[in-house]
Amino acid sequence: SQQGEEDPQALSIQEGENATMNCSYKTSINNLQWYRQNSGRGLVHLILIRSNEREKHSGRLRVTLDTSKKSSSLLITASRAADTASYFCATGTQGGSEKLVFGKGTKLTVNP
Amino acid sequence: GAGVSQSPRYKVAKRGQDVALRCDPISGHVSLFWYQQALGQGPEFLTYFQNEAQLDKSGLPSDRFFAERPEGSVSTLKIQRTQQEDSAVYLCASSLEAGEEEQFFGPGTRLTVL
Numbered sequence: 001s002q003q004g005e006e007d008p009q010a011l012s013i014q015e016g017e018n019a020t021m022n023c024s025y026k027t028s029i030n031n032l033q034w035y036r037q038n039s040g041r042g043l044v045h046l047i048l049i050r051s052n053e054r055e056k057h058s059g060r061l062r063v064t065l066d067t068s069k070k071s072s073s074l075l076i077t078a079s080r081a082a083d084t085a086s087y088f089c090a091t092g093t094q095g096g097s098e099k100l101v102f103g104k105g106t107k108l109t110v111n112p
Numbered sequence: 113g114a115g116v117s118q119s120p121r122y123k124v125a126k127r128g129q130d131v132a133l134r135c136d137p138i139s140g141h142v143s144l145f146w147y148q149q150a151l152g153q154g155p156e157f158l159t160y161f162q163n164e165a166q167l168d169k170s171g172l173p174s175d176r177f178f179a180e181r182p183e184g185s186v187s188t189l190k191i192q193r194t195q196q197e198d199s200a201v202y203l204c205a206s207s208l209e210a211g212e213e214e215q216f217f218g219p220g221t222r223l224t225v226l
C-alpha cells in the first residue's frame with residue numbers, strides 16, 4: 001500500500017509561474033524525497049530532506065517538511081515547459097528496510 | 113558510467129506464461145530494489161537486495177514472484193504463471209551503499225499480460 005497522498009493530483013500552469021505540490025504521509029520517517037518521472041521514463045531523484053530539517057533548496061526547487069503535520073511541499077519556481085512530468089514524494093521509514101514508500105504523484109503540465 | 117539498465121523494455125505475455133525481467137544496476141552499487149508501478153499510481157516496493165542477500169521481500173504480492181541477485185550485481189525478477197493483474201511497469205533501482213538514501217532508477221520494463 002502507498003504511504004500517502006500528493007495533492008493536487010493534477011496541476012496545469014503557464015510557463016514562468018510557480019508550481020506547488022503537497023505530500024502527506026502516515027508513519028514516522030527518516031527522510032522524505034521528491035522524484036520526477038517523465039512520460040515513459042524512469043524516476044529521477046530531485047531532492048532529499050531529512051526528518052530533522054525544515055526546509056531545503058536546490059536550484060529552482062524548494063522543499064519544506066513539517067513532521068508534526070506529516071506533510072511536505074515542493075515548490076518549483078519560474079517553471080519551464082521541460083518541467084512537465086509527474087512528481088512523487090517518497091519516504092524512507094524508520095527501522096529496517098531501505099525501501100522507499102511512494103505517494104500517488106502529481107501530474108504537472110507547464111504550458112508554453 | 114552507464115545508469116541502471118533494464119531488459120526487455122516491453123514484454124507481452126499470455127496469461128499463464130512465465131516471464132523473467134533483468135536489471136543491471138550501476139557498477140559497484142551495493143543495494144538493489146524492485147518496484148511495481150501500476151498505471152496512474154506511484155511505485156510500490158517489491159523486494160530489496162544488499163549485495164547478493166535478499167534482505168526484504170515483504171512487497172512481493174504472491175509466491176509467483178521470485179527475485180534473485182546471485183553474484184551481487186545483475187538481478188532477475190521472475191513471475192510465474194502470469195495473471196492480468198501483473199500488468200504493470202517493473203522498475204529497478206540501485207544505490208551506492210546500504211543506508212544511502214538516493215536511489216537511481218532504470219527505465220522500467222512494461223509488462224502486459226493478455
